[in-house]
Amino acid sequence: MRIIVCVKQVPNTDEVKIDPVKGTLIREGVPSILNPDDANALEAALKIKDEFGARVTVLSMGPKQAAFALKECLAMGADDALLLCDRAFAGGDTWATSNTLAAAIKALGGADLILAGSQAIDGDTAQVGPQIAAKLDIPQITFAIELQLKDSKISAKRQTQTGYELIEAPLPALLTATRDLNVPRHMNAALLINATETEVPVWGLKDINISEDETGLKASPTRVIKSFVPPLKAKGKIVSDISAVIKELKAKRLIGGVSS
């Protein structure tokens, strides 16, 4: 059984600061982390490995430094890692990114199960997972909150607005993990030492059998034309007299008819 887990290194958006003058993001000094949902995807893969045996490969597209996130995955128990890094891959939207990752998965010989985090905390799109599934023409189960493997089928609960759907899919299939799926394990000290010494292999455009026009910015149907810091509302007043607050809310008819 081969499992490929797609992971992304992201800036910790909790610590992103805004330059109030220029109105841009200050990225310097913001720590990069393994995208939280991706850790849940990896944990799901490692659980299957523990129970049934599997080879777990972690795959990431990103800059050279993204190798750190992959080493973290190795230290959690992944068997091997691959980094896709090429200038041609840069600037891609979700269509182009999923095209690149799908091509790499094919070049790796495919997998029985492909796992990814539901969404990354920087882009927040939740699109790359299902778009990889479409490009590989395999079934998808997104926003999974529970997962079981039996008789070479996966059976999973998918979060919906009002509850969940129970879905069964034959392998190969792709599943995206939410943070409710499991609790990711910590890194293992011995594995971490190994991982630190490991050179993560890097693939470029020529290794994944697609052309320059099928990846990165060139292959992206969408374009970002503007980015800006969301305007905050004007600051209101600080009040300590609670009866005045109640009166104001009544006067504005925001509360009322309490007695009637």
Added chain:
Amino acid sequence: MKEVWVFAEHDNTKISQTTFELLGIGSKLASDLDAQVCAILCGHNMESLAPELFAYGASKVYLINSPHLQTYSAEPHAIAISQAIKAFDPEIALFGATPVGRDLAPRLASIIGTGLTADCTGLAIDEDKRFLQTRPAFGGNLMATIICPNHRPAMSTVRPGVMDKLARDPNRTGSLELFTPTIDPLSIRAQVKEVVKELKESINLTQAKTIVSGGRGLATPEGFALLNELALAIGGCVASSRACVDAGWIDKSRQVGQTGSTVKPDLYIACGISGAIQHLAGMQESGFIVAINKNESAPIMNVADIGIVGDLYQVIPEMLKQLRDLEG
């Protein structure tokens, strides 16, 4: 005539509120483009739901009919709608950024080979007739405006609770067009075995006019009893920050924010909530915001119309007392 498509979400008995919001913004985009807004109604013999789509603004309803579309599932729905898109060539296609829309739209966009913008909070047509899709990124720290210049349809998922629906007009009608897709049963590999509705009570935060919301400042799950009392007194719904959901104090369905519901009540009372950007993303469009917080410099104070600096365990009982006195 050009067309703006809206994917109609339903549970075989009624159309979702989000769909009506999409028809609202879809009508606006359509009028700016000299186009008409059309609803895509997938299912098996679902024409009975069409009048409600007309009532909320659809000029045309495409009835995509197949027994394979009886329950929602990504594979058959993506196949069916991709065939309809090829047949009718819409300009724009909108989906709710709901568990269904966020499952279906990416797969569909991938099959069609077009652009998809996730979780939009603003949609507009500019003077050059470009379709501008605005969405938050980096946890709401940044907004980005995105276009899809060369591929059609331009697709978006739209955050529920953000767009305004049109007033319901049961006299409005439109045309019905039947489309029968070709779906090979073998192409449906993932099978939905069971659809489970778990919500203990039907709460609809996105429709609430008054919300009393609690955060980690409550310090214990019992704090929600006090919030319930306040909500009861002023006729509101109780909601929460993610911190309390993570702590297991309250059900996830109550969470407001980027990964919860987006709410736009007339009155939002935030009690012991710091106002993290992800929380603000879900409530800062509220009509009037009252924040109760020990800390005067908590970020929630930056969006509050009224900030009450103090211990919520003193402030709320005092509010309740005042309300009772008024009732007198």
